[in-house]
Amino acid sequence: MAGSVITQAQTKVEFDFTGAKKKVGILGGTFNPPHIGHLVIAEQVANVLGLDLVMFMPNATPPHIDPKGAIAAKHRARMVQAAIAGNSHFDIELLEVQRGGKSYTFNTMLQLRLEHPNYEYYFIIGADEVNYLPKWYRIDELVKLVNFVGVNRPGQKIRTNYPVTFVDVVDVDISSTDIRRRLAQGKSIRYLVPDPVAAYIFEEGLYLND
Numbered sequence: 237m238a239g240s241v242i243t244q245a246q247t248k249v250e251f252d253f254t255g256a257k258k259k260v261g262i263l264g265g266t267f268n269p270p271h272i273g274h275l276v277i278a279e280q281v282a283n284v285l286g287l288d289l290v291m292f293m294p295n296a297t298p299p300h301i302d303p304k305g306a307i308a309a310k311h312r313a314r315m316v317q318a319a320i321a322g323n324s325h326f327d328i329e330l331l332e333v334q335r336g337g338k339s340y341t342f343n344t345m346l347q348l349r350l351e352h353p354n355y356e357y358y359f360i361i362g363a364d365e366v367n368y369l370p371k372w373y374r375i376d377e378l379v380k381l382v383n384f385v386g387v388n389r390p391g392q393k394i395r396t397n398y399p400v401t402f403v404d405v406v407d408v409d410i411s412s413t414d415i416r417r418r419l420a421q422g423k424s425i426r427y428l429v430p431d432p433v434a435a436y437i438f439e440e441g442l443y444l445n446d
C-alpha cells in the first residue's frame with residue numbers, strides 16, 4: 237500500500253517536471269505610455285486561454301516605426317511597472333530594453349525560448365499588428381516559435397493568412413497616440429491610464445510639449 241502511494245507520488249513529480257509547460261503570454265509594445273487597453277487585453281486573453289502569467293515587454297527601439305516621439309525606454313519600463321503593480325499574474329520582461337537596438341521579436345523569442353524551455357509562449361497583438369504581420373522580420377520562422385494571439389481593436393478589420401488564434405475582448409477605444417495628444421493639449425487622461433501611470437507622467441513632465 238505504502239509502496240504504491242510512493243510510486244504514485246514519484247510518477248506525479250516526474251510528470252510535472254517533464255511534461256507540464258507553463259503557458260506564458262507576452263504583450264510586447266512601445267507602451268508610450270501604457271494604458272487601460274493594454275491591461276484589458278492582457279487580462280481577458282489570460283482568462284480565456286488559461287495563461288499562468290502575462291509578461292509585459294517594452295521594446296528598446298520599435299522595429300518598424302519612426303521612434304521619433306517615443307520617450308526613453310527607462311520611462312516606458314517604469315510606467316509599465318506602475319501599470320501592472322498589484323496584479324499577481326502580470327510581470328515585466330526587460331530583455332529587449334536591456335539588449336538595446338531595434339527589438340525584433342524573432343530574436344527576442346529565440347532568446348526567451350532558450351532561457352525558458354519549459355514555457356509555451358503566446359504573443360498577444362492587437363488587430364493593427366495582426367494586419368502588419370507580413371512585414372515582421374522573419375515572420376515565417378517566428379510563427380513556429382510562438383502562438384500568436386490576435387485581439388480586436390476598434391476601427392481595425394482583421395485579415396491574415398498567418399496562424400493566429402483570435403480572442404474576442406471588450407472593445408477599448410484607447411491608444412497611446414490619443415493619450416499623448418490629450419496631454420499635449422492639456423486635456424484629462426484620467427481613467428484612460430492607471431492612476432500611478434498618470435502620476436508618473438505628471439511628476440516627470442512627459443509628453444507635455446509634443
Ligand SMILES: Nc1ncnc2c1ncn2[C@@H]1O[C@H](COP(=O)(O)OP(=O)(O)OP(=O)(O)O)[C@@H](O)[C@H]1O
Pocket residue numbers: 264265266267268273274277360361362363364365387388389390408409410411412413414
Ligand atoms: N485599445 C487596444 N485594443 C486592442 N489592442 C491594443 C490596444 N492598444 C494597444 N493594443 C495592442 O497592444 C500592443 C502594444 O501596443 P502599443 O504599445 O503600440 O500601444 P498603441 O496604443 O498601439 O500605441 P500607439 O498609438 O503609439 O501606436 C500592440 O499589439 C497593439 O495592437
Ligand SMILES: O=C(O)c1ccc[n+]([C@@H]2O[C@H](COP(=O)([O-])O)[C@@H](O)[C@H]2O)c1
Pocket residue numbers: 263264265266267293295298299300301339340341342365371372373
Ligand atoms: O519583429 C518585428 O518585425 C516586429 C514588427 C512590428 C512589431 N513588433 C513587435 O510587436 C509589438 C507591438 O508593437 P507596437 O509597435 O505596436 O508597440 C512589440 O513587441 C514590437 O516589438 C515586431
